[in-house]
Amino acid sequence: MLRTRLGVCGISLVNSGTNACFILLKALAAQNPGRREVVLPAYTAPSLTLPIRKAGLVPRLCEISLETFNMDPHALAKTVSPETLCVMPVHMFGLPCDMDVVRRATGNPPPFVVEDAASSLGAKFKNKETGAWGDVGVFSFNRGKNLSTLAGGCVVTDHPALFERIEAERCALPELSRSAQRRLLLKLAGLAAAVRPVGYTALYPIVRRYKYTTLHTDFESYQYPDVLAGAGISLLARAEELFELRYRNGLFLLEALENLPGVRLPRILPKTRPVFNQFPVLVEHPEARNTLIDEIARQTGVEATTLYPDPLHHIYDMGYPPDPDPFPHATVMSRQLLLIPCHPLMTEKILTRIVAVFRRIAGR
Numbered sequence: 001m002l003r004t005r006l007g008v009c010g011i012s013l014v015n016s017g018t019n020a021c022f023i024l025l026k027a028l029a030a031q032n033p034g035r036r037e038v039v040l041p042a043y044t045a046p047s048l049t050l051p052i053r054k055a056g057l058v059p060r061l062c063e064i065s066l067e068t069f070n071m072d073p074h075a076l077a078k079t080v081s082p083e084t085l086c087v088m089p090v091h092m093f094g095l096p097c098d099m100d101v102v103r104r105a106t107g108n109p110p111p112f113v114v115e116d117a118a119s120s121l122g123a124k125f126k127n128k129e130t131g132a133w134g135d136v137g138v139f140s141f142n143r144g145k146n147l148s149t150l151a152g153g154c155v156v157t158d159h160p161a162l163f164e165r166i167e168a169e170r171c172a173l174p175e176l177s178r179s180a181q182r183r184l185l186l187k188l189a190g191l192a193a194a195v196r197p198v199g200y201t202a203l204y205p206i207v208r209r210y211k212y213t214t215l216h217t218d219f220e221s222y223q224y225p226d227v228l229a230g231a232g233i234s235l236l237a238r239a240e241e242l243f244e245l246r247y248r249n250g251l252f253l254l255e256a257l258e259n260l261p262g263v264r265l266p267r268i269l270p271k272t273r274p275v276f277n278q279f280p281v282l283v284e285h286p287e288a289r290n291t292l293i294d295e296i297a298r299q300t301g302v303e304a305t306t307l308y309p310d311p312l313h314h315i316y317d318m319g320y321p322p323d324p325d326p327f328p329h330a331t332v333m334s335r336q337l338l339l340i341p342c343h344p345l346m347t348e349k350i351l352t353r354i355v356a357v358f359r360r361i362a363g364r
């Protein structure tokens with residue numbers, strides 16, 4: 001189903017998006033031993049650096065744009081070098097990057113383009129799905145993603161030879177034991193019940209434990225547990241309906257918050273159809289961001305959140321000088337970003353109340 005949807009020749013399913021990155025990077029590195037660098041945005045999931053290093057490669061950062069919230073193509077052109085094995089545009093928050101611009105920015109000889117579509121399943125650039133534009137694409141089916149089976153991820157590619165090498169890496173991974181698979185299935189059932197609006201408040205103390213994670217230093221590596229596949233298939237059958245709801249919720253917020261003093265919204269690129277994983281807003285005043293989180297929770301019961309508290313170059317020593325800040329936009333993003341849920345269970349009534357809170361607080 002997913003293969004047809006994306007129009008690619010091969011999909012390799014594994015236990016997470018992180019592990020999907022790992023097996024594809026291992027496959028690329030083995031074939032291209034002279035090139036060791038992977039270019040990724042300076043503001044993205046810190047865990048992305050783990051598979052890069054574990055595959056024996058070196059992360060190189062690219063500044064982001066405060067207009068699109070994605071990798072800045074001009075900065076990308078300057079970051080790519082003959083050492084670059086691949087560039088990794090990340091479609092943050094479900095907002096598609098302009099893949100034509102990414103391709104043009106990637107120099108000669110061209111490095112591989114590995115799209116991180118972990119948060120953008122269903123989003124499109126020029127009527128073609130994100131993840132299907134690059135030489136390779138990565139998706140995550142982890143908690144909170146556009147289609148979630150609690151855990152899981154995959155690599156997709158339309159290059160048969162590359163697919164064979166990635167599949168060889170996948171087949172070498174261990175399988176999860178039957179008892180661990182059963183436990184996973186129970187967790188999936190529990191979480192599916194807990195995220196329904198009815199009872200969410202009561203169950204919130206439990207749900208919360210599964211929401212927040214500390215900075216990971218390693219990741220598990222195994223094959224996609226078959227036991228989750230049923231959930232994946234039934235979600236894929238409803239995918240368009242679920243994506244459309246996320247899209248509409250995002251557009252509602254985009255229109256309602258436009259031109260509001262104190263906030264900056266992402267510019268949606270022409271010829272793109274985002275599928276908002278969460279709706280990102282930059283809030284200029286740090287105190288306003290905290291007040292918004294508290295007030296939205298109080299008035300609506302909905303949890304607006306910050307994301308990664310620091311950009312990658314502040315979290316890890318990656319050899320960049322501290323002063324002047326080499327990636328100031330990524331730093332701004334980490335300080336100002338606020339995410340509003342826009343999953344299919346959010347109603348227009350709740351979104352309207354969230355907008356009212358913004359109108360009262362954001363510009364103060």
Ligand SMILES: Cc1ncc(COP(=O)(O)O)c(C=O)c1O
Pocket residue numbers: 015016017018019044045047048090116118119139140141142152153
């Ligand atoms: C942009 C991005 N890439 C990759 C990943 C890793 O996916 P997973 O959590 O399935 O390992 C995440 C996870 O949140 C992500 O946000």
